[in-house]
Amino acid sequence: MSTRNLDQLYRSVIMDHYKTPRNKGVIEESSVTVDMNNPTCGDVIHLTMQVEDGTVQNAKFEGEGCSISMASASMMTQMIKGKSVEDALSLANTISNIMLGNEYDDSIELGDIEALSGVAKFPARIKCATLAWKAMEQGVRKDSE
Amino acid sequence: MLNIDIRKHFPILEQEINGHPLVYLDSAATSQKPQQVIDAISNYYEKDNSNVHRGVHTLGNQATEAYEGARDKVRDFINAKSREEIIFTRGTTTSINIVAQSYGRANVGEGDEIVITHMEHHSNIIPWQQLAREKGAVLKFIDLEADGTITLEKVREVVTERTKIVSIMHVSNVLGTVNPIKEITEIAHENGAIMVVDGAQAAPHMKVDVQHLDCDFYAFSGHKMVGPTGIGVLYGKKELLNKMEPVEFGGEMIDFVGLYESTWKELPWKFEGGTPIIAGAVGLGAAIDYLEEIGLDNVEKHEQHLAEYAMNRMSEVEGITIYGPLEPEKRASLITFNLNDVHPHDLATVLDMHGIAVRAGHHCCQPLMKWLDVSATARASFYIYNTEEDVDRLVDGLRIAKEYFNDVN
Numbered sequence: 001m002s003t004r005n006l007d008q009l010y011r012s013v014i015m016d017h018y019k020t021p022r023n024k025g026v027i028e029e030s031s032v033t034v035d036m037n038n039p040t041c042g043d044v045i046h047l048t049m050q051v052e053d054g055t056v057q058n059a060k061f062e063g064e065g066c067s068i069s070m071a072s073a074s075m076m077t078q079m080i081k082g083k084s085v086e087d088a089l090s091l092a093n094t095i096s097n098i099m100l101g102n103e104y105d106d107s108i109e110l111g112d113i114e115a116l117s118g119v120a121k122f123p124a125r126i127k128c129a130t131l132a133w134k135a136m137e138q139g140v141r142k143d144s145e
Numbered sequence: 146m147l148n149i150d151i152r153k154h155f156p157i158l159e160q161e162i163n164g165h166p167l168v169y170l171d172s173a174a175t176s177q178k179p180q181q182v183i184d185a186i187s188n189y190y191e192k193d194n195s196n197v198h199r200g201v202h203t204l205g206n207q208a209t210e211a212y213e214g215a216r217d218k219v220r221d222f223i224n225a226k227s228r229e230e231i232i233f234t235r236g237t238t239t240s241i242n243i244v245a246q247s248y249g250r251a252n253v254g255e256g257d258e259i260v261i262t263h264m265e266h267h268s269n270i271i272p273w274q275q276l277a278r279e280k281g282a283v284l285k286f287i288d289l290e291a292d293g294t295i296t297l298e299k300v301r302e303v304v305t306e307r308t309k310i311v312s313i314m315h316v317s318n319v320l321g322t323v324n325p326i327k328e329i330t331e332i333a334h335e336n337g338a339i340m341v342v343d344g345a346q347a348a349p350h351m352k353v354d355v356q357h358l359d360c361d362f363y364a365f366s367g368h369k370m371v372g373p374t375g376i377g378v379l380y381g382k383k384e385l386l387n388k389m390e391p392v393e394f395g396g397e398m399i400d401f402v403g404l405y406e407s408t409w410k411e412l413p414w415k416f417e418g419g420t421p422i423i424a425g426a427v428g429l430g431a432a433i434d435y436l437e438e439i440g441l442d443n444v445e446k447h448e449q450h451l452a453e454y455a456m457n458r459m460s461e462v463e464g465i466t467i468y469g470p471l472e473p474e475k476r477a478s479l480i481t482f483n484l485n486d487v488h489p490h491d492l493a494t495v496l497d498m499h500g501i502a503v504r505a506g507h508h509c510c511q512p513l514m515k516w517l518d519v520s521a522t523a524r525a526s527f528y529i530y531n532t533e534e535d536v537d538r539l540v541d542g543l544r545i546a547k548e549y550f551n552d553v554n
Contacts, residue, residue, distance in 0.1 A: 003498075003545070005163070006495060006549060010491075040506065041505065041506040041507070042506055042507040042514065042520045042521040043490075043520070043521075064520040065521075066488035066489070066491050067488060067491050068490070068491075069490075124494070125490070125494060128490060
């Protein structure tokens, strides 16, 4: 049955984040702003973050895209809030490894983002899942320059 | 409707995708290839392969005949006056870029105007943006009507005596609109401008007669008309092509080469620098043979019928929005749409899990997406091998997607 395959992709956690995204909005006095899009499909994200003393104090996003990209953005902001820049970057790296089917450090607490692992089986959708993480990576790198 | 046996000519359609028989509804992106085109290409490599225009040996001759024979087929296919007017390129994009870089650079100056529309594909926008920036020219857009059509009144408002180039797609790859190219060409000519036509979505589906249209350039691709990728055509009026400089220099396109100066071959070869896409041209020739055996009239009739059938069936699905003209006689056989609460990428994944291939995204038309006020859409596009059953499968798939997303929501 095809919908069983679909269930691997659209886990209830993902649909929950899609339906009721966390941290949707814009931080007015943000220290970092990133606009990123996926030119092959038109997904866009506007990410604002408050980074102080090497820690992500706050993160909010706005954007338009499919369930995977928007759920991933919601999870990303939820996960990185309060984390050090270093930890946030290592999470992004883990996500990237999960998507590519590479080995990854399983000692890291993944929480909701574990649900994104099903995306790896849908190669055409990997870019949807990684968009928000790439935006975050670019943002914190820009901030630390 | 065409005979159902047409499907059997396309070996790729016989497979299952994700446990379901394949329903291929992405022919506007690229069409599938019939066995006789695949055979023509392998046959060329098995029996005739050699470089063209230089071999004294027999194979060199056979390859040249195959390549130049394909040019004659293209000439006949679009009813060009002479074979010198048919230039082989890599595809529609390259064809339009040749016009922009050669004719455009020589004839467009500061303050001159280039006119396109809001519905153009990126390949008919960016070459003109670049030319306008380089020359200080003005890029102007013809506005669309609410149903995604162009009126001649609007064309007359935008095209002026300062307009040097008008470049418009024959058929929209998103809206399906068939544009009145002959009439727009007249308006361009009245104002002293040349007319360039992006025919990528027209040549595969309808009889194109460049002399009747009277356009100055006509660009199209082989891979959307059952031919191979990597081969396309630029048709140009001989008197214009003769005055134009080549854009690629090197082997194949030269006449005499000195240390500091060289001269070019005559048309069409002066625009075909380097060893050409010989097998691609042979494949395109075979594609034209195939389409002409079926008859372009029959292709058109079949697609008209499918478009109308699909329009009716898809409209039954609750929450669907269909873009472009709603009257089937005003449009080509592709339907771009959105389904309430299901993002097009999610929809395309659900359909793919049921063996149905559709396109999702901006279809290389970001300005048009802005005009439609959407970030992405889904598109089902039909060709000779599609059937009513394919449309039925699509409609079932849409219902499944809706239910699935309503449930998980």
